[in-house]
Amino acid sequence: xxxxxxxxxxxxxxxxxxxxxxxxxxxxxxxxxxxxxxxxxxxxxxxxxxxxxxxxxxxxxxxxxxxxxxxxxxxxxxxxxxxxxxxxxxxxxxxxxxxxxxxxxxxxxxxxxxxxxxxxxxxxxxxxxxxxxxx
Amino acid sequence: xxxxxxxxxxxxxxxxxxxxxxxxxxxxxxxxxxxxxxxxxxxxxxxxxxxxxxxxxxxxxxxxxxxxxxxxxxxxxxxxxxxxxxxxxxxxxxxxxxxxxxxxxxxxxxxxxxxxxxxxxxxxx
Numbered sequence: 001x002x003x004x005x006x007x008x009x010x011x012x013x014x015x016x017x018x019x020x021x022x023x024x025x026x027x028x029x030x031x032x033x034x035x036x037x038x039x040x041x042x043x044x045x046x047x048x049x050x051x052x053x054x055x056x057x058x059x060x061x062x063x064x065x066x067x068x069x070x071x072x073x074x075x076x077x078x079x080x081x082x083x084x085x086x087x088x089x090x091x092x093x094x095x096x097x098x099x100x101x102x103x104x105x106x107x108x109x110x111x112x113x114x115x116x117x118x119x120x121x122x123x124x125x126x127x128x129x130x131x132x133x134x135x
Numbered sequence: 136x137x138x139x140x141x142x143x144x145x146x147x148x149x150x151x152x153x154x155x156x157x158x159x160x161x162x163x164x165x166x167x168x169x170x171x172x173x174x175x176x177x178x179x180x181x182x183x184x185x186x187x188x189x190x191x192x193x194x195x196x197x198x199x200x201x202x203x204x205x206x207x208x209x210x211x212x213x214x215x216x217x218x219x220x221x222x223x224x225x226x227x228x229x230x231x232x233x234x235x236x237x238x239x240x241x242x243x244x245x246x247x248x249x250x251x252x253x254x255x256x257x258x259x260x
Contacts, residue, residue, distance in 0.1 A: 022210060022214060023210065025201065025202065025205050025210075026205045026209075026210035029202050029203075029205040029206040030205065030206060030207070032206055034206075037203060040202075040203060040206055041199065041202065041203070044202050044206075050202060054198060057198070065156075065160075084214070084215060084218060087210060087211070087214045088210075088211045088214070088215075090210075091209065091210040091211035091214075092211065094210075096209045096210065096211050097209075098211045099257045101253055101254070101256065101257045102211055102212065102215070102253075102254050102257040104250075104253055105215055105249075105250040105251065105252075105253035105254035105257070106211075106215050106250065106254065107250070108246050108247070108249055108250030108253065109215055109218040109246070109247050109250035109251065109254075111243070111246055112218065112221075112242075112243040112244065112245070112246030112247035112248075112249075112250060113218060113221055113243065113247060114243065115239050115240060115242055115243025115246065116221050116225065116240050116243035116244060116247070117243075118239055118240070118243070
């Protein structure tokens, strides 16, 4: 159980890093103003915000994959799903104009991802119940 | 918005990379404490699994595509499309890995698609 708590903290860190990484990537990429894709990518490779955003994204993904096996998907997915509203909120704070429908869409996606995760536990519970002879 | 095709391609690449990594890592087996104590040997073992290498490659391509997308697309417009990766991964899991899904999960996938479509229409303003 103690290990579980650490896993939850790691999932939260993964979500926070992922969300922060996305904002860094956007702030970095949107300020490059390079002509053409090749020039854009060259400038991106030298942009601290883009490189930092990618690093945050990589660490976030690695953490997520490492921890997902130690925690119920039904509990991990809602935390991951919250990123959909968090990213929009951060983008709005950073100055993006966010129309109301976009908030609505992000909220639908958050609920959808949570539901996708909720089915897994039903299966796992069944397997567990069967293994423990409760079925 | 004409960013949508590139966004969709990026999301598909990321989902495909994720699936390859998942199947590749499954062939490596569970990572116990013993394996983690020898990280170099472990990394070498993982790096020789073709699906893992190819999966990382696709992930890399998707990251490059994402940078191009974010150069001139608002994050609040582009990010919601990443929710579609659940749809791609689920479809593949059902078709290829023969996993079974409950009704609630299908409802969740439908909500994600509706949410993305709603967001996609906000790009016209």
